[in-house]
Amino acid sequence: MSKTTLIKNASWVAAWDEATDRHVYLRDGDVAFTGDSIDFVGAGYDGAADTTVDGRDLFVMPGLINIHSHPQTEPSTKGIREEHGVPEMYMTGLYERSLAFRLDDDGRRAGAELAYGDLLLSGVTSLADLSSDLDGWLDLLAGSGLRGFVAPGYASARWLLENAQELKFDWDEAAGRQGFEDAIRLIEAAEQHPSGRLSGIVFPAQIETCSEDLLRDSIAFARDTGRPCTTHLSQSVVEFNEIVRRHGVTPVQFAESIGLLGPTTILGHCIFIDQHSSLRWHSRQDLGILADSGTSIAHCPSPFARYGDALEDVGGYLRAGVNVGMGTDVAPHNLIEEMRLALILSHVATKDIHASSTADLFQMATVNGAKALLRDDIGRLAPGCKADVVLVDLGNPAMMPVRDPLKSLIYHAADRAVRDVYVDGRQVVAGGRVLTLDRAEAAGRLAEAQARMERDVPNHDYAGRTAQEISPLSLPPA
Numbered sequence: 164m165s166k167t168t169l170i171k172n173a174s175w176v177a178a179w180d181e182a183t184d185r186h187v188y189l190r191d192g193d194v195a196f197t198g199d200s201i202d203f204v205g206a207g208y209d210g211a212a213d214t215t216v217d218g219r220d221l222f223v224m225p226g227l228i229n230i231h232s233h234p235q236t237e238p239s240t241k242g243i244r245e246e247h248g249v250p251e252m253y254m255t256g257l258y259e260r261s262l263a264f265r266l267d268d269d270g271r272r273a274g275a276e277l278a279y280g281d282l283l284l285s286g287v288t289s290l291a292d293l294s295s296d297l298d299g300w301l302d303l304l305a306g307s308g309l310r311g312f313v314a315p316g317y318a319s320a321r322w323l324l325e326n327a328q329e330l331k332f333d334w335d336e337a338a339g340r341q342g343f344e345d346a347i348r349l350i351e352a353a354e355q356h357p358s359g360r361l362s363g364i365v366f367p368a369q370i371e372t373c374s375e376d377l378l379r380d381s382i383a384f385a386r387d388t389g390r391p392c393t394t395h396l397s398q399s400v401v402e403f404n405e406i407v408r409r410h411g412v413t414p415v416q417f418a419e420s421i422g423l424l425g426p427t428t429i430l431g432h433c434i435f436i437d438q439h440s441s442l443r444w445h446s447r448q449d450l451g452i453l454a455d456s457g458t459s460i461a462h463c464p465s466p467f468a469r470y471g472d473a474l475e476d477v478g479g480y481l482r483a484g485v486n487v488g489m490g491t492d493v494a495p496h497n498l499i500e501e502m503r504l505a506l507i508l509s510h511v512a513t514k515d516i517h518a519s520s521t522a523d524l525f526q527m528a529t530v531n532g533a534k535a536l537l538r539d540d541i542g543r544l545a546p547g548c549k550a551d552v553v554l555v556d557l558g559n560p561a562m563m564p565v566r567d568p569l570k571s572l573i574y575h576a577a578d579r580a581v582r583d584v585y586v587d588g589r590q591v592v593a594g595g596r597v598l599t600l601d602r603a604e605a606a607g608r609l610a611e612a613q614a615r616m617e618r619d620v621p622n623h624d625y626a627g628r629t630a631q632e633i634s635p636l637s638l639p640p641a
């Protein structure tokens with residue numbers, strides 16, 4: 164028999180209003196769930212409950228949805244990537260860094276554990292995990308308690324650098340095909356995982372590293388089997404220029420021309436589209452193409468902001484009709500802080516405080532993410548939906564005074580006020596502590612792996628430099 168949990172008299176609930184198709188604030192409400200699904204959201208629940216949680220001083224919200232992350236690798240770049248960039252590449256350090264810094268499998272496992280824990284602590288319950296295959300990956304992800312969308316990456320080419328200014332490509336079509344086949348097998352294994360919480364995303368890694376044939380076959384497979392498909396697109400000026408060099412049009416226009424766009428496609432990060440002020444490109448079609456095709460975008464502001472750039476007007480994307488969800492492309496894996504940064508950056512870039520709102524960001528991190536993942540049973544508190552529930556502590560001084568719990572959470576307290584998290588009705592965070600993972604132990608293993616990775620850098624960097632030369636410490640040695 165499944166047990167029923169009741170959160171009784173919650174001060175605030177972000178409830179889903181079916182009639183208006185949006186989240187609304189419910190005061191003094193009850194939320195009940197049995198097994199993996201929500202039974203009741205409203206006033207005066209009169210059914211039985213096995214466990215009752217006193218909801219006074221709690222804000223109950225749906226678990227957040229992260230549609231783009233690289234948990235295996237990104238935690239290892241702490242202290243390395245925050246101020247690393249290559250001016251000759253319009254500031255992006257992506258290519259130089261990912262070629263020079265190569266984490267081993269033990270490090271990737273430790274990184275994933277740390278990131279999964281951090282994500283749960285910031286209220287994320289659904290995670291798109293864009294990674295490479297790793298022994299034990301599915302068990303690790305399922306064991307974290309997250310609802311996992313496994314996206315094993317593959318490509319027909321590897322990036323290649325011989326100097327600072329030119330990105331080259333080492334093509335191997337057969338390897339890309341093999342990667343695609345391996346990914347299909349792993350996605351199928353995920354969907355059969357006994358946890359019942361894993362599913363798959365088709366993930367040709369980048370628009371510029373996959374052949375046109377591989378991209379066409381990837382999207383066809385995703386569509387035929389009802390799965391989402393994602394890739395990186397318009398994530399750097401270097402990539403934009405490369406696609407223009409090859410095809411004469413923007414990455415968005417190229418993707419449209421080969422049938423890659425549509426409601427089953429998620430593009431990370433779609434920053435450098437034709438209207439972006441850094442490009443001064445002549446067309447103004449990309450936003451309309453994205454909206455008309457029903458394509459979703461994964462918005463991850465941190466890495467780009469560090470390089471000195473931004474998506475600029477996320478509210479404009481929304482008003483144009485584009486489905487934008489949220490992700491954490493880098494560490495820290497704190498989706499609430501990403502929501503705050505997205506808000507502030509859009510205000511700065513547009514010089515307009517009304518360019519985007521807390522309600523926009525909450526919608527992006529919940530129902531828009533669900534839509535991108537082709538789900539209508541997550542990201543909302545409504546009967547029949549999955550019991551992915553976050554309890555925020557309104558008594559935390561960082562939240563107080565609580566006039567508007569979402570503004571207190573996003574602009575002020577962030578993960579500090581996340582008290583309890585349930586996924587599929589199972590509690591995975593209690594009192595701000597992750598129950599499923601040993602974060603401290605994983606962090607220790609990651610530190611050792613980072614040291615190994617740093618020692619190995621001169622063997623992979625095109626100029627044979629050390630990690631210190633590529634990314635110096637903040638202060639010189641005494």
Ligand SMILES: [Zn+2]
Nearest residue numbers: 233395431492
């Ligand atoms: Zn990414």
